[in-house]
Amino acid sequence: MFYIDGLxxxxxxxxxxxxxxxxxxxxxEDVYGYYDRLAIDAERGTEASSINPLGQFMMVKAAGD
Numbered sequence: 001m002f003y004i005d006g007l008x009x010x011x012x013x014x015x016x017x018x019x020x021x022x023x024x025x026x027x028x029e030d031v032y033g034y035y036d037r038l039a040i041d042a043e044r045g046t047e048a049s050s051i052n053p054l055g056q057f058m059m060v061k062a063a064g065d
Contacts (some may be wrong), residue, residue, distance in 0.1 A: 003037035005053070006030070010037050026059045 003010045004022070011020035033053030 001037035002054070003035045005033050005035060007032060007059075013038075024059065026061060029058070029060050031056055031058050 001010055001013045002020075007024060009022050009024060011022060014020060033056050035051055035053055039051060
């Protein structure tokens with residue numbers, strides 16, 4: 001279950017080979033870390049910021065026609 005810190009979004013629980021899609025329309029561009037939500041829950045009382053992120057991604061605005 002990927003958790004995106006700062007956006008309070010998460011996927012469903014994923015098994016090997018599964019995928020999920022999250023769509024978000026940002027008010028601003030920023031870089032966000034993503035975490036294993038189950039690892040955060042296992043360490044009750046910890047914040048995502050105290051656990052190393054699995055990775056990061058940048059949320060950008062895209063203009064349409």
